[in-house]
Amino acid sequence: MSKNNNNFYKSWFDTPYYHILYKNRDYKEAEMFTKELMEFIKLPLNSKVLDLACGMGRHSINLNKMGYNVTGVDLSVKSIKNASKYESENLKFKIHDMRKPLGQKFDLVVNLFTSFGYFDDFKDNLKTLDSIKSSLKKNGLAVIDFLNIKYLKNNLIHKNTEEIDGIKFHLNRSIKNGFLTKKISFKHELNEYNFEEKVRSLDLYDFKSMFKQSNIKILHIFGDYKLTSFDENKSKRLIFILK
Template sequence: MSEEQKPTIINQDQPTQTWFSSWFDTPYYHILYKDRNYREAQIFMDNLTHYLNLPEKAKVLDLACGKGRHSIYLNQLGFDVLGADLSENSIAQAAKNENDTLQFKVHDMREPFEEKYDAIFNLFTSFGYFENDEDNLTTLKAIKESLSEYGFAVIDFMNVAQVVNTLVPEETKTVDDIDFYIKRYLKDGYVFKEIDFEDKGQKFHYIEKVRALTLQDFETLMEEAGIYLLDIFGDYKLKKFHKTESERLIMIFK
């Protein structure tokens, strides 16, 4: 193969750019995860909003909203919703669905909002992305500052113990005729996922990297942030959390 024929390698794990700001802004992220169970997610939000007993037209912040699918559903439930995400491309897509009670904006979760919210949802493991652990504390403080006096916040995170016990080291997923080669491993306190694929003559390499935060880690962070952890659930049906068996770590706090 000549130099001209060799596929270009797009490597997005450079230290100058955070993995989430590059990977989430590509169309390939949404292709790979297009088959996520959104009905299950809607049932989760039904259960969650019922449990929190949110008033009609409550102001809800969907923090790290992606393309806004869940913000849209929360709005359909009757809430006044703001979806916020760092990805400009995702917000541009989400903004096509805006109405009087549904808005979207580009926002870094480490920064508090001027407006106060009755509920703040950080869903589907959208926490623990930062290189600096201090940023996780900063994010919790920003969430606290953005809550109304009687507001509640929810972080829906992976249950690290269950993830590690069931980790699939390697697999190939074919979506839209693209073969995604995926490797998973635990290293230096992070759960890594390396994603390699080729499309249109280019080779791509991306890394997902999430801090392996346990319930104890969150409790320590929340205490330091002055946050009160009210309840813990282990799945989207809001069943009791079991340290080794639960699929999720869902924390309700204020």
Template structure:
């Protein structure tokens, strides 16, 4: 059994995590990044960070667009996988986002696909934001792409079973004590497994308070991967463009 406080340590390093989510839409991710790059217009000399990069698919794509990219993630297994794609302008490191990676080294930091709000204590989210802000150059930009929490809660699917790679993943979801909690149970080779994902059900207003505490200015907010306007009830995402 994993410890609920540090669920992300064990689950993201598990081969089952990568099996369950292996069909994540690569085209959608690239379309989103294309739109972001058009909007942000980074110079070719810009240094980019992919924060909580997982196996590196966004970092690899950003690098293919001609940028120098650093991918950071807590999962040793993910970083070990991502390192096969390294080149002179693409590097990956195991790193905890609550610690400063390199002071004032990056023009842009990307934190994509709800890779935030994992920590059990609220203040740790602010610590993570402050650490990231410290890694930004003056006037650098920080992009946070998070689920639109109210919409997600309204449409929460309480129970479902997904069959992937011959394993039936039984998934339950609930909202409890300010977290959206997903429990994943399955059997493999006669062994029972259980993993839990806990993401803080952060609302728009809470993010604004975090940004203030991290001394980040909100430059814009979008509601989807087309970069359409943010609608608190209808939008699928909360995509924050922040300035140091």
């Protein structure tokens, strides 16, 4: 039996296998990044923060622990269900499509860990940026944390296998037709599964063009989670601070 679904942001993210494959993500790195980010931005305590495409809420939780009033949103029902276990008076989670404005204003909107560029229709990326722009207070800031596609092209691991909880995940990565694609195949309980993740292979100049169309201003560009200067050839990340 084979399970296939390419509309991954509605299906793969809601399978238990997604959470198994990524269960060992570095939460300390997420904590370090949010700490560095807040120290740089100097956002006052109790400010309202929107974590757009929050997944299971690791960044939202860290930001809340630092003293911010955080709302995390994601399209994945399962991720929001898991994240909601950590809700408090100043930490809320909602199922929401990031292409649509939430209807609230925030001091800071963050979109972290390559949570942008999922959509087949390029216009949906612009809708997401317009949603971010409309969610900001007058002097609000936004942060987009994306991968550096030029570095990735030169350092891409095309194939590897990871065994987690007794499941062998076979991963096949490629960059073509404007997308970074990861095909994921595995067997479990006599069933064969095939899923696909993909994000647009956006570079610095693509983002600059989109920001211009959405009337968003770039304040700073960084190349890693320690907020060092961006180098197109050497940096692993492409991190924008915007307004």
